[in-house]
Amino acid sequence: MENVAAPSDTGALETPSLVDLAVARLRADILSGGTEPGERLVEEQLTRRFGISRAPLREALRLLAQQGLVDHFPRRGARVATLTDADLQQLYGVRDLLERYAVEQAFPIDDPRRLVALHAELDAMRAADEVGDRFAMAEAHRRFHVALVALASNRQLAWVHESVLVKTQLYMAINLRREADTGHGTHNVLRHQRLYDAVAGRDPETVLSELAAHGARQYIS
Structure with missing residues (x-):
């Protein structure tokens, strides 16, 4: 489910987008056990950690939610997904x-x-x-x-x-x-x-x- 960067005018692939990089970092954290199921994913902390704005971070969280790795809760933000x-x-x-x-x-x-x-x-x-x-x-x-x-x-x-x-x-x-x-x-x-x-x-x-x-x-x- 990874996004493929569009080719540049020279035919070379562009550097992976901020969204791609955020997805990769968060996915590695979650699937390596670096974060616990149900742990809150605080946007302010993650934007500072990755050096990105809220827009690409929120898109990364949306993509991870599609993969079943993140849960979104109204007015409570995002958390690492849990399984019963x-x-x-x-x-x-x-x-x-x-x-x-x-x-x-x-x-x-x-x-x-x-x-x-x-x-x-x-x-x-x-x-x-x-x-x-x-x-x-x-x-x-x-x-x-x-x-x-x-x-x-x-x-x-x-x-x-x-x-x-x-x-x-x-x-x-x-x-x-x-x-x-x-x-x-x-x-x-x-x-x-x-x-x-x-x-x-x-x-x-x-x-x-x-x-x-x-x-x-x-x-x-």
């Missing part, structure tokens, strides 16, 4: 259905080159875990599941799936922070290694079994 336990159960249920359907549509996978993106995100997760970068871990986790569903070559499925992932990542940011604080980030990498191995093994039944035991519901208390 029921919301999470429903989101993970939808994610499970979409990913199982994607696997059923994707197999057989006869060309190992189709797994390059999936393996790259597994490597990115491992690298993020080694340096304790929570946001990089969360982003690589999201991209891993995006790459998994992309194997189905279904653009509409991919679009719906990613919109669900962004919302679940909001909640997972809290848990990834806990994993980093307690040294459990490596467990997250190992779970995805097992899932990758199942995909590379070209056995859809094993992949579906791994997805069922993948641990999505460990994020729900």
Whole structure:
């Protein structure tokens, strides 16, 4: 949902707009666990922090609201979005259905080159875990599941799936922070290694079994 800057007269892309930069900064804060669900987003503080006026900041908040990361309340401003336990159960249920359907549509996978993106995100997760970068871990986790569903070559499925992932990542940011604080980030990498191995093994039944035991519901208390 990022805006693409218009080309200049020379054909080169312009510097990303203030709105784009504000979206990127706020999104990173929210999805890395740097802000808590329900935390108020104070315009005066954010304009000073980013060195921008209220207009681009409000547009950035509007775009983040479209992504499900920010809630707006009349006369009370904006807050980091919150999800109820029921919301999470429903989101993970939808994610499970979409990913199982994607696997059923994707197999057989006869060309190992189709797994390059999936393996790259597994490597990115491992690298993020080694340096304790929570946001990089969360982003690589999201991209891993995006790459998994992309194997189905279904653009509409991919679009719906990613919109669900962004919302679940909001909640997972809290848990990834806990994993980093307690040294459990490596467990997250190992779970995805097992899932990758199942995909590379070209056995859809094993992949579906791994997805069922993948641990999505460990994020729900």
